[in-house]
Every structure is written in structure tokens, then in C-alpha cells.
Amino acid sequence: MRYVLDATAIRNGMTLSGEYEWYMTSSVKDEISRGKQAKDLNLLVDISIKIMDPSTPNVERIEAKARETGDIGRLSKTDIEVLALALEIDGIILSDDYSVQNIAKALDIKFKGGAEKGIKEVFTWRWRCRGCGKFYDEEMPDCPICGSELRSVRKRSKQML
Numbered sequence: 001m002r003y004v005l006d007a008t009a010i011r012n013g014m015t016l017s018g019e020y021e022w023y024m025t026s027s028v029k030d031e032i033s034r035g036k037q038a039k040d041l042n043l044l045v046d047i048s049i050k051i052m053d054p055s056t057p058n059v060e061r062i063e064a065k066a067r068e069t070g071d072i073g074r075l076s077k078t079d080i081e082v083l084a085l086a087l088e089i090d091g092i093i094l095s096d097d098y099s100v101q102n103i104a105k106a107l108d109i110k111f112k113g114g115a116e117k118g119i120k121e122v123f124t125w126r127w128r129c130r131g132c133g134k135f136y137d138e139e140m141p142d143c144p145i146c147g148s149e150l151r152s153v154r155k156r157s158k159q160m161l
């Protein structure tokens, strides 16, 4: 499964698992790097996020739909690129932005919001084999399957407050 992250997703600390493919536009990356969220981005370095920008035709499709729904004035250039990228790679958008979700709905792009009342997501650690890629919940000297070294990866899990 491919997920496309927007800045609100990072801000609200959505669950990011190493089992999926993560994508981000360069504009979202810039937005996060500039702001207070830089440290959040650093928290995510263990999860490999591919930086990719959408093609012009997909950007134009999003803009056309946003004009139709009236969301165009509420969407930033970054929002539009996030949507266009999800369209392009058949990805699932992680966003809490209402207008982004609205356009996603209108174009049958899958999306998930992250802000759930009373639930805060926190990191837990797991270990992943550098060789075969298998995940383990506890640290071991090496991978029982292939013998390669394990590295720690952060995993977010839900925790009730």
C-alpha cells in the first residue's frame, strides 16, 4: 500500500509503519523542514519516505475538480500537489485538511484522517533485519532467519490518554 503524507499528517502524528510505502511531495517536505515540525521530520528518518512530485496533467485534474467543488480557494499549492500525487500513484492520502479530504472523496482517492479525540499516538520501537527486512518486536543480536544485523525502527502505536 502506498501512502501520501501531507503536513497535517506529520503534525498530528499519524501511524507510520515501515511495512507500507510512504510518499511526500517536495513542497510538503519544504513546509515541514521550515517550520516547527522539523524535529518531527527527524523522527521519521527511520521510515523511508520517497519524495516525488506529481505530473502537470494530474495537478490540472485536481485544480479542475477543486473549482467544481468550490475548494480551490481553500487549497494551497502544496495541498493540490498532495492530491495530484495520490491520484498519480494510486496512493492513500493521510491528511486532516477538510478541503483535501473533500477533493479526495470527489475523485475517489482514498484518504485517512488522523485526529481522533482522546487518542494520542506515540512511538514504540521495533527492530528490522537489514538483510531480509523482517520486523521483530524485541531486540536480538542478529536475524534468526538470515543472520543479518537488525536495526531499530520507530513505530507509532495508539495509546489512550
Ligand SMILES: [Zn+2]
Binding pocket: 129, 130, 131, 132, 133, 134, 143, 144, 145, 146, 147, 148
Ligand atoms: Zn533477516
